[in-house]
Amino acid sequence: MSDSEADIEDLRDIARAGAATALRYFRGGLGVEFKADESPVTQADRGVEAEMRRLIGERFPGHGIFGEEHGIEGADAQAMWVVDPIDGTRSFISGHPLFGLLLAHLVNGAPRLAALAMPALDEIYTAERGKGSFCDGTQLFTSGYQTLAGSTLYINEGEKIWRARPEVFARLMNAGQTRRFAYDCYPYALLAMGHVDLVIDYDLQPYDYLTVALLVEEAGGVMTDWQGGHLHMGENVATVAAASPELHAAALDLLKG
Numbered sequence: 001m002s003d004s005e006a007d008i009e010d011l012r013d014i015a016r017a018g019a020a021t022a023l024r025y026f027r028g029g030l031g032v033e034f035k036a037d038e039s040p041v042t043q044a045d046r047g048v049e050a051e052m053r054r055l056i057g058e059r060f061p062g063h064g065i066f067g068e069e070h071g072i073e074g075a076d077a078q079a080m081w082v083v084d085p086i087d088g089t090r091s092f093i094s095g096h097p098l099f100g101l102l103l104a105h106l107v108n109g110a111p112r113l114a115a116l117a118m119p120a121l122d123e124i125y126t127a128e129r130g131k132g133s134f135c136d137g138t139q140l141f142t143s144g145y146q147t148l149a150g151s152t153l154y155i156n157e158g159e160k161i162w163r164a165r166p167e168v169f170a171r172l173m174n175a176g177q178t179r180r181f182a183y184d185c186y187p188y189a190l191l192a193m194g195h196v197d198l199v200i201d202y203d204l205q206p207y208d209y210l211t212v213a214l215l216v217e218e219a220g221g222v223m224t225d226w227q228g229g230h231l232h233m234g235e236n237v238a239t240v241a242a243a244s245p246e247l248h249a250a251a252l253d254l255l256k257g
Contacts, residue, residue, distance in 0.1 A: 078108060082106060098183075100185040130218075145197040145247055146244050187199045202238045221248075222244070223242075
C-alpha cells in the first residue's frame with residue numbers, strides 16, 4: 001500500500017469513527033447551547049470533534065488541527081486537518097438525517113484529502129487532489145450540465161440570502177428548471193454524483209467549504225466564491241458550486257446581476 005492509499009484509509013477510518021460517535025447521540029437526549037452568533041452547539045458536536053482530534057493526533061502527530069468547536073492547535077504546521085464534527089447542527093437536533101461530518105487535510109493551506117460522511121445514511125465520500133472523488137469505491141462525476149435555464153439548482157441558507165441580498169434571492173428564484181431549498185453539506189455530494197447541477201451557498205466558514213470544494217472539483221465541477229475567487233481560509237464566505245465551467249460562469253453572471 002502506498003503512502004497515499006494509507007492516508008486515504010486513515011481519512012476514512014477517522015470519518016467512520018466520527019460518524020459512529022454522532023449516531024450514538026442522534027435522536028437522543030441532548031444538551032443544546034447557543035453560541036454568540038446564535039447557532040446551536042450540542043454535546044454531540046463536542047464529543048465527535050474530540051474523538052476525531054484524538055485519532056488525528058495518534059495517526060498524524062505534529063499535524064495541526066482546526067475544528068469548529070475546539071479551535072486550532074498547531075497553527076504553524078505545514079499539514080493541517082480541518083474538522084466540522086456535525087455540519088448541520090440544527091438538522092441534527094431536530095432529528096433530520098441529512099446532517100454530515102466534514103474532514104479535510106490541507107498542505108500549505110491547500111486541500112489534499114477530503115471526507116464527507118453522512119452518518120444517518122451510512123455514506124462516506126472521499127476525494128484526493130488529482131485522483132478523483134469516490135463513494136464506497138465508485139468514482140463520482142458531475143453531470144457536466146452547461147445551461148443555467150435547464151439546471152437543477154439547490155439554494156443553501158436561503159433565508160440568509162433573502163435577508164442580506166434580496167436582489168440576488170429574487171434572481172435565484174427565477175433561475176434553473178428545478179429549484180430546491182437546502183442546508184448543510186449533502187447538496188454538494190449530490191452535485192458530485194451528478195444529481196444536482198448547481199449549489200449556491202452563503203455565510204460559510206472554512207470547515208464548511210474546504211472539504212466539499214475538493215469533492216466537487218475532483219468530480220469535475222467548479223467551486224469558488226461569488227466573485228469567482230479561489231477558496232481559502234476565509235470567514236463568512238458566499239460560494240457557488242457548478243457541474244461545469246460553463247454553468248459556473250453563467251451562475252456568476254446571475255449573482256452579479
